[in-house]
Amino acid sequence: MLAHSIPLVLALALPAFADESKERDLFDHEAQKKAGKDVKKIVFIAGTEPHGGRGNHEFMAAAIFLARTINENYPNAYAVVYSRAKFPKDLSFADAIIIGMDHGGRVADNPEVAKAIKRGAGFMALHYGVEVNRGKQVETFLDWMGGCFEPFWSVNPHWTPEFMALPKHDTTRGVKSIKANDEWYYHMRFVKDMKGVTPILSAVAPEKTVTARYKEGDKPGSHHGNPDVLKAVKAGTPQIVAWAYDRPGGGRGFGFTGMHKHDNWGDAGFRTLLANASAWVSGLEVPEKGVPTKNLDKEAREALIDEGKLAVKKRGI
Numbered sequence: 564m565l566a567h568s569i570p571l572v573l574a575l576a577l578p579a580f581a582d583e584s585k586e587r588d589l590f591d592h593e594a595q596k597k598a599g600k601d602v603k604k605i606v607f608i609a610g611t612e613p614h615g616g617r618g619n620h621e622f623m624a625a626a627i628f629l630a631r632t633i634n635e636n637y638p639n640a641y642a643v644v645y646s647r648a649k650f651p652k653d654l655s656f657a658d659a660i661i662i663g664m665d666h667g668g669r670v671a672d673n674p675e676v677a678k679a680i681k682r683g684a685g686f687m688a689l690h691y692g693v694e695v696n697r698g699k700q701v702e703t704f705l706d707w708m709g710g711c712f713e714p715f716w717s718v719n720p721h722w723t724p725e726f727m728a729l730p731k732h733d734t735t736r737g738v739k740s741i742k743a744n745d746e747w748y749y750h751m752r753f754v755k756d757m758k759g760v761t762p763i764l765s766a767v768a769p770e771k772t773v774t775a776r777y778k779e780g781d782k783p784g785s786h787h788g789n790p791d792v793l794k795a796v797k798a799g800t801p802q803i804v805a806w807a808y809d810r811p812g813g814g815r816g817f818g819f820t821g822m823h824k825h826d827n828w829g830d831a832g833f834r835t836l837l838a839n840a841s842a843w844v845s846g847l848e849v850p851e852k853g854v855p856t857k858n859l860d861k862e863a864r865e866a867l868i869d870e871g872k873l874a875v876k877k878r879g880i
Contacts, residue, residue, distance in 0.1 A: 587634045587641060589627060590880045595643045596656050603658045605633060605642040605845045606651060610664030610692075611875055620691065621825040622663035623871030625837075628828065628859070629661070632838045636854055637847055646880050651675070659685035659845035662692040663822065667711070671700040680707050683814045685844030689837075690822040693748065701752060708816025709760040709808030713752035714785040718773065718792050721746050721823075724766035724804070726832075732761055734807055734817065734839040737853020741832035746823035749802035750792045763836070764805035764819075768796050805836070807843070815844045825868065828859045 588594060595604055607626035614620035623646065630642035645651050647664050654660065654675040662670050667688055670676055680686055686707045694712035695704050704711035712719070723744040729735040741764065749768055753760055773796050777788035795802070808816035817840045827833050838854035859867070874880055 586631075589630050589634070589642070589644050590874060590878050592643050592645070592651070595641045596653075598641045601639060603637070603640040603845050603847055604656050605630070605640060605659045605661065605841065606654065606657045607642060607644045608647060608650060608660065608662045608664065608670070609644060609871075610647040611871075612647075612665050614665065617868065618825045619823060620665065621868050621871065622689070622692075622822075623875065624825060624864075624867035625663055625689065625822060625828070626661070627871055627874070628834075628867055629837060629841050632854060632856055633841055633845070633847075636838075637842070640842075640845065640847055642841075644874075644880065646875055648875075649880055654679040654684070657684050659687070659841075661687040661689070661841060661844070663689035665691045667692045667695045667704065668700050671695045671703040677703070680814060683812075685815045685817075685846065687817040687819070687840060687844045689819050690746070690748075693751075693818045693820055705752070705754050706810070708806075708818050709757075709810075710751045710753040710803075710806055710818050712748050712820070715783060716752055716789055716791070717748055717750045717786070718789065719746055719748045719786045720768070720772035720775070722769060722772045724764075724768070726764045726766060730761065730763065732763060732807060733843050733849040734763055734836060736835075736839060736849050736851055738832045738836045738839070741830055741836065743821065743827040743830050743833055744824070745821040745827055747804045748820035749804050750789065750795060751803060751806075751818070751820070753803075753806075754808075759809045759811060761807045761809075762801075762803040762805075763807055763817075763840075765801040765803050767799050768802045770796050772796070805840075807840070815846070817844050825864055826861075828864055828867075829861070831856070831858075834859065 609622040609626040
């Protein structure tokens, strides 16, 4: 929006960069750091490792879409994107850190991330990014976002839950329903008594999500076959696949286990929930109808993948 189209009082209240005509650069990390103190600074860190071919684990494309959505809707926020290979060395300015990558262990062990979160920065992990190793890394993620994927406890089947009755929460505003075939991890490890955790997406998993890879008596694997999972599924216990977390010491966390399949960005509820969650963990107000997102048809989804690959190749992010 151009400055001359904004009422004078509003224009004076916005950060200086908000009334520039050009789009904020998602990869200009220095520009983000130089933005004013009243600007929420959101850092997306995306893995680019191949995972079974195009359309799987397209974390860079997802980060670009979410960062751009935040920038388009919040003049008081500036989101940028880093690749995992160019992991930021300084996060002292970050108001929120949002990761999507193959395994979150490197993040759990990173002292800069830890310092930012201790300071109150929000933290959100997507898909494989919610998984960490048992022990210290699990405890760290429980502190940061209230839950995580713990090997030999959690499982990672592909299935098609239909989320219809969502709880009332800032992150669910404008989300009517979500139905998507994805690798929805479940049987997460959560903080004791679920204190501070709000289940956002829950569904009863079909028994075949366990028995297809495991039968009673088989030796459990790190990502399937835990007998406690089979027991819970047989009992019809709803499984939480996305959650919000209010940290006891301040700050917010959000975990989302789907997003293996890039095509699921075509689902409006899927997009809105993740845009809302990105805003919420950053301390931004979520509109009553949710954060507006652009429709992503097949052509637009493919273009996002190409944009991410080009950014890594040409800009060395």
